[in-house]
Amino acid sequence: LKKFPHSWIDVHTQLIRQIKAYKKEIPCLYLASPLAFKIVETDGSDIGYGGILKQLVNDKEQLIQYTSGTCNSAQKNYATIKKEISAIVLCVQKFQSDLLNQKFLSCCQLRFSHSTLVVHYWLIWEYSYINKALTRIT
Secondary structure, eight states, X not given: OOSSOOOOOHHHHHHHHHHHHXXXXXXOBOOOOTTSEEXXXXXXXXXXXXXXXXXXXXXXXXXXXXXXXXXXXXXXXXXXXXXXXXXXXXXXXXXXXXXXXXXXXXXXXXXXXXXXXXXXXXXXXXXXXXXXXXXHHO
């Protein structure tokens, strides 16, 4: 670069301005408030899963945390409903420190036809998880 310095032109200035403008649009992450209602949004696919933890403060959603992961070869063969449920479970496990002893809403990106199945499987999973926890305590 010392031997062949690049000249600064108007295109470079415009690019820097665009980067600064995009930077202002990036959502800010907030600290989790123990009093705020939490929302977990998840999505599962053939490639992987992702989740967002948000909280409601003064009727506004604030982002707390993101998570994502990839599917292994066995998980890629799962049915769509099982991929979605796996995404819910993995995201809740990841966010458990902020969700512990709190009620929260879990939203997943599903078509309407699968939503009743997700609720059914989620209740079965929740029931078995609570039973395992209770048997460890007693």
